[in-house]
Amino acid sequence: MNKKKVICPCYDITKGDIICALEQGACCFKDVKKCTKVxxxxxxxxxxxxxxxxxxxxxxxxxxxxxxxxxxDEKAAK
Ligand code: FES
Structure with a gap:
């Protein structure tokens, strides 16, 4: 996979940026959107x-x- 592939030309968001948002705790598209503005x-x-x-x-x-x-989910598990 090419992580440098731009998904959102408006904000220059790449696949790698989305993966990064997920790794930093985003767990759904809504979170990714909030995080990256995609x-x-x-x-x-x-x-x-x-x-x-x-x-x-x-x-x-x-x-x-x-x-x-x-x-x-973490909160719910406690
Ligand atoms: S391409 Fe315009 S908001 Fe992503």
Whole structure:
């Protein structure tokens, strides 16, 4: 995967930026959006960014080696 591939030309957000947001605690597209601003200008990239975010989360869950911990899930577990 090319992490330097730009997903959102408006803010110059790359696939790597989305992965970074997920690694830093974003656990859904809403969080990624808040974190990176992806899709908040013209909105044309929204579907693509959403799909990519979901793909990355699913990939982590499938591998059973999930590094994306949702703060809300953590709270619920306590
Ligand atoms: S391309 Fe992402 S907001 Fe315009």
């Amino acid at each position: 899709g908040t200008a013209c909105g044309k990239c929204k579907d693509k960014a959403k799909k990519f975010t979901k793909k990355m989360i699913d990939k982590q869950l499938e591998s059973g080696d999930c590094v994306f911990v949702c703060p809300r």
